[in-house]
Amino acid sequence: MNNFITNIINNDINNGLDIKKIKFRFPPEPNGVLHLGHIKALYINFYLAKKYNAKINLRFEDTNPINIKYKYINNIINNLKWLNFKYNNITYVSDYFNILYKLAKILIIKKKAYIQIFKNNKLYNINNIEHNLHIFHNMKYGKYNKNYILKAKINNINTNNYYINNPIMYRIINYKHFRTKYNWNIFPTYDWSHGQSDYIENITHSLCSTEFIIHKNIYNWYLNNIYNKNFNKILPKQIEFSRLNINNTITSKRKINILIKKKIINNLCDPRLLTINSFIKKGYSNKYLIDFIKVIGYSKRNNNININLLNNIIKNNLIKKSIKLMVIIKPFKIIIKNFKNNYIKWIYLKEYNKIIPFTKYIYIEKKDFKIKNYNNFYRLCINNYVRLKYSYIIKIDNITKNNNNYNIYCSIYNNNKINKNNIKSTIQWISNKYYLKIKIILYDYIFINNNKIYNKKIKILNAYSNIIIENIKINKIYQFHRIGFFYFYKYINKIYYFKKIILFNNKNNLY
């Protein structure tokens, strides 16, 4: 894999960076679950770590006690385990609160940081160093209300953007932190803590998404003002790449939460979401997702990837290994003339070492039958030979009509006597006596029409399967012959429930 990131690192090596010192980090905030976009960020870091034989830290960005929740830490660790991304250390920004506090005091002494107070609808800046230190100390011990903040004094950056010019380093938050408890009343902001954490951990290349480009000046300003030659440390370098955008769905935590509030989705495991938890629940292998990430690559430009690319990769992976079931959604009865009423022919399926029953009356899918052939209809109609999957070649002999019901009489034909070119279709079937009741849950992408309109449709269909299902496991993925891929997720009242993963091409109006 070659991209602008490897180019930058190779340049750094050519310019004297010791290859042994290269180190990366993955810094999630434990405020939600990981999704496909995180896999993109993870993969580049772990790919580079492998390429340069470098170390990599999993760093939890727990700077804001209000946002973070302990349960997400375990979830992230388990997700990484499932993805088989092996990091060297787990670190927490909260471990650096003491160091960050000391560094902030150094900036105050250097007159690079100052306290700002909001009082009587006015902002007051403190100039005196001793006074600043005194207030900062008292802020730490909770002696002030939220109107006190510590700001960095960056006046050199050529911008009229006030936020960028005077970023906040510390704000007062009176909230229990899950690790430091009530020890701190002030918490560092992302801007202040992130670059410093990279520096403390000896990270050489700090990869993030392009929305942080505007913060790069702050990142570098802090580092340059903290950098101490005596420590013999390398200044980390922020490199940005564009975040993952996929049409017809979303990944952003904020937008997912809106959908949950609007009750369009129930939870973070909803199969329509691209969260790692949903992938695990759907029985995916991590390989499918990494294959996808490898294909889409990395750049700085805005992108919009068609979700079918992901679906194709999943489909091509599944096609090799999933068990095939014959499933009928809308049964249509046909009669085999050659068979006697109670005769059962057991057909042996070598692939699965199982037998399935074939009887006089069988059901095929309603859409697999038409009386007359038009528009190149390959399936069952007058004059068409059709192969029933795993069993006989049939053709319609005659059709009778009672009321509104057709009776379709078919004859079995010898495999060897029919020209192969005349059999254009192999369709699924079930015996009218032996089958399993199943339910299929179908849903569409969350968004239609370029991510602007919600798609709430969820269909639950009754269907029938041949009886090959045994030792069925939750989360196991099955292929429904000619329909698509589904995963089994529950068994209630003698009914097996399956949820959609991917449907096969539907343009010929199969279903």
Place this chain on the structure above:
RNA sequence: AGACUUGUGGUGUAAAGGUAGCACCUCAGAUUUUGGUUCUGAUAGUUAAGGUUCGAAUCCUUACAAGUCUGCCA
């Protein structure tokens, strides 16, 4: 509105001043006990204009377009 970033076939991504390549999509043919898969092939591209250069997707200028940011979130 400003600041910043980015513009390569329909989509995604390579080419670090020297042959515009790869993958997906689409289309066609072959294979096929899935109208699936697989295989072969075809179509199609450097946002625009100017400049530097023997030579520009690449460097410079201008225009245009898209995205991000303008949070005491990260």
